[in-house]
Amino acid sequence: MDDNEMWQAVQTCDPAYDGEFFYAVQKTRIFYRPSCKSKYPRRNNVEYFKSSAEAEAAGYRPCKRCRPDLPQYDPDRDLAKASKAVFDQYFTDRQELNQQLKELGVTRKQMSLVFKRYYDMKPAEYLIQVRIAAAKQALQAGSSVFDAAANSGYTNYSSFYAHFRKLSGMPPAKYRQLFAQNISRAVMDTPIGLLRIVAS
Template identity: 45%
Template sequence: MNAEKKWQAVCRCDANYDGMFWYGVKSTGIFCNPSCKSRRPKKDNIVYFDSPQEAMDAGYRACKRCRPDLQSYDPNRHLISHMKEVLDLNADNPKKLQEALKQIPMTPHHFNQLFKIRYGQTPHAYVLNKRLEKAASMLKTNSQSVLDIAMAAGFGSISSFYASFRRVYGMSPARYRELRP
């Protein structure tokens, strides 16, 4: 990964790059995770490291906001990425999804917060997007009725499917199907 890509990750506070690299700020002597919400440093003041230990060996101290020194202890990271896989596998099956979500060893509110921090959207929005992607793909490649596609994608009602589809794609599913390449 080149320095420009790392800089873009720092500018976006992109949590997807956490654990891949760390950055230090020369002017403060502090190192952070790419997802740190602290004030963005000047690009010229940045140094990149492959590990927290490398940053500490270079004389940098860990940020007290993002705690890059505690990267190895994040019990929720594994759980949230596992639950994302569960959402991916069960997005089109609401009953299975509901059962899987009941198995989460934390409150729904806490899970929603952690998921949003990690992936930038709530689990509900993530599942809705997965369902819409599946429906859009099926509309392009499948001759089933719109109702059958909506049900196969995991929507509970045709009205919620139409409303969600129109909001995201700006047209009805039938119109989208007509415009397919």
């Protein structure tokens, strides 16, 4: 690995080079991981090291943002997991979803880049998958197509229809019908009142 390759990794903040080398900025006396989103350094002020120990021995301090002195520390991974958890929990409420994403403390663009790198899809694509999966469960349980769309976070029926057909290979009404053919329903009188039983 030569200087040109390492400099390219620093310029692009490439996480694939994390652990392969560390770079330090002579002016600030701080060293970083290649993936660090710190202020862009000048090339003639950059020095490279094979390990964090070498950088510290040369008198450099670890960056407090990317923590090159902690091998297991991965802030991007934590951000990706946190954003995924937000989508999983708040996919039905757009307003709350947006608020929770704001509370992650990063821009939407940065979150999207990190999410795509870790999950190989854009956040919007993942959100569609989560919503359609919820709609499928609702349809299997006997919900109407309209209720399945609304309760999975859709306010635009045409978008729901298009997304459902793309991911399922069939319209939502047909999907519901397939499950309805195999659903048995009964009502029983119990000590706590009438109990509706649905089985497939």
